[in-house]
Amino acid sequence: MRVVEIATTQDVGRIMNPLALAGQVEGGIAQGLGLAVMEEIQVTDGIVRNPSFTDYLIPTILDMPPVRMELLEHPQPLSPYGLNGVGEPPTIASTPAIVAAIRAATGRALRRVPVRPDDIVGPAAEAR
Amino acid sequence: MELLRPASWEEALAARAAHPEAAALQGGTDVMVELNLDRFHASGLIDLTRIAELREWERDGERVRLGAGVPYTRIERELGRELPGLALAARTVGSPQIRNRGSVGGNLGAASPAGDSHPPLLASRARIEAHSAARGVRLIDAADFYVGPKRNALEPDELIAAVHLDVARGPQQFGKVGARNAMVIAGCSFALALDPRARRVGTGIGSAGPTPLRAPEAEAFLAGVLDEQAAWEGGRRIDDATLARFGELVAAAARPIDDVRATAAYRRHALAVMARRMLTWTLGEGS
Numbered sequence: 001m002r003v004v005e006i007a008t009t010q011d012v013g014r015i016m017n018p019l020a021l022a023g024q025v026e027g028g029i030a031q032g033l034g035l036a037v038m039e040e041i042q043v044t045d046g047i048v049r050n051p052s053f054t055d056y057l058i059p060t061i062l063d064m065p066p067v068r069m070e071l072l073e074h075p076q077p078l079s080p081y082g083l084n085g086v087g088e089p090p091t092i093a094s095t096p097a098i099v100a101a102i103r104a105a106t107g108r109a110l111r112r113v114p115v116r117p118d119d120i121v122g123p124a125a126e127a128r
Numbered sequence: 129m130e131l132l133r134p135a136s137w138e139e140a141l142a143a144r145a146a147h148p149e150a151a152a153l154q155g156g157t158d159v160m161v162e163l164n165l166d167r168f169h170a171s172g173l174i175d176l177t178r179i180a181e182l183r184e185w186e187r188d189g190e191r192v193r194l195g196a197g198v199p200y201t202r203i204e205r206e207l208g209r210e211l212p213g214l215a216l217a218a219r220t221v222g223s224p225q226i227r228n229r230g231s232v233g234g235n236l237g238a239a240s241p242a243g244d245s246h247p248p249l250l251a252s253r254a255r256i257e258a259h260s261a262a263r264g265v266r267l268i269d270a271a272d273f274y275v276g277p278k279r280n281a282l283e284p285d286e287l288i289a290a291v292h293l294d295v296a297r298g299p300q301q302f303g304k305v306g307a308r309n310a311m312v313i314a315g316c317s318f319a320l321a322l323d324p325r326a327r328r329v330g331t332g333i334g335s336a337g338p339t340p341l342r343a344p345e346a347e348a349f350l351a352g353v354l355d356e357q358a359a360w361e362g363g364r365r366i367d368d369a370t371l372a373r374f375g376e377l378v379a380a381a382a383r384p385i386d387d388v389r390a391t392a393a394y395r396r397h398a399l400a401v402m403a404r405r406m407l408t409w410t411l412g413e414g415s
Binding site for chain 1: 136161165228260305307308310311312313315388389390391393397398
């Protein structure tokens with residue numbers, strides 16, 4: 001499974017450091033991408049079956065797609081200098097965006113994350 | 129734990145004979161993981177990295193003798209023309225750092241069903257050169273080498289010196305499926321090698337059985353079709369029924385289980401898809 005592009009628009013308050021800001025948004029997206037397509041603690045009878053980064057996979061640079069980013073610079077009236085936290089929102093938003101794209105591509109219901117290969121082609125894969 | 133660092137091949141064989149319970153250490157990409165996870169049960173280590181000749185390869189006419197310690201980085205870089213299937217597999221191993229350390233000899237020593245080099249070794253009918261101080265040299269067919277989960281055909285006093293492979297006489301392909309696009313242990317993998325001169329098809333299946341496996345029925349079926357249609361040289365479109373049957377036979381040869389990396393059902397499915405795809409690619413190359 002390969003995510004080929006992410007496009008995002010985010011209200012970021014006042015921009016203090018443009019490069020750090022882009023890094024925050026892309027980093028947040030990478031976390032959400034991990035949850036969408038690979039990150040899962042697998043537990044059987046209370047035992048974690050993948051207790052190391054050998055089997056608990058997080059995205060590498062090769063899994064991270066190009067990001068098209070539009071920023072809305074609306075200074076926050078209630079925070080110092082009009083600043084906003086910008087890293088967390090994309091960790092939440094990118095997961096459902098990716099799953100919605102896989103749903104659109106496959107016609108599967110996809111009621112859980114991460115999406116596993118069996119949810120798409122396996123015997124239990126549900127049509128939408 | 130005892131660490132032995134032989135400076136020559138003779139010393140290494142003597143150490144192996146004297147310490148049959150020790151594990152041979154090449155790049156450490158398997159052994160060190162086992163050590164870190166506290167799953168290492170050998171009595172000691174025989175470090176082979178001081179033995180320079182293990183990191184050499186040579187071509188003699190139609191054959192390549194690949195030293196057991198040649199790292200994957202060099203296989204990708206130096207042997208893409210001679211051994212395209214193995215070079216493709218080398219490219220999928222771990223990360224650049226791991227490919228600088230890991231070697232085919234280490235993969236064979238560990239004999240994990242998930243080792244990326246096993247499918248192309250099986251598909252191209254490689255032979256493994258094993259040495260012992262007492263009995264000298266013998267060659268073991270790759271098909272006879274993998275005897276059980278993480279068990280190989282080596283005797284306790286033997287070390288792997290090299291792997292012998294034919295220079296590719298036809299197209300070779302390798303595919304690997306995993307949950308991310310780099311640094312991933314295969315959920316399953318598949319290698320295909322065509323030898324138009326000998327009219328032989330070679331296959332290798334990884335991570336979908338207790339050992340790396342061949343798919344002999346798929347090989348015989350495809351060789352029959354290519355004979356019948358005079359299609360060995362490629363450039364002809366392979367019909368969908370042949371592709372589907374070849375995929376089915378490859379999937380049927382696997383003996384997968386459910387584990388943290390994939391389910392058995394998905395492994396079979398992915399093998400069938402990869403087999404069809406590799407076949408299309410190999411014959412497409414000849415056109």
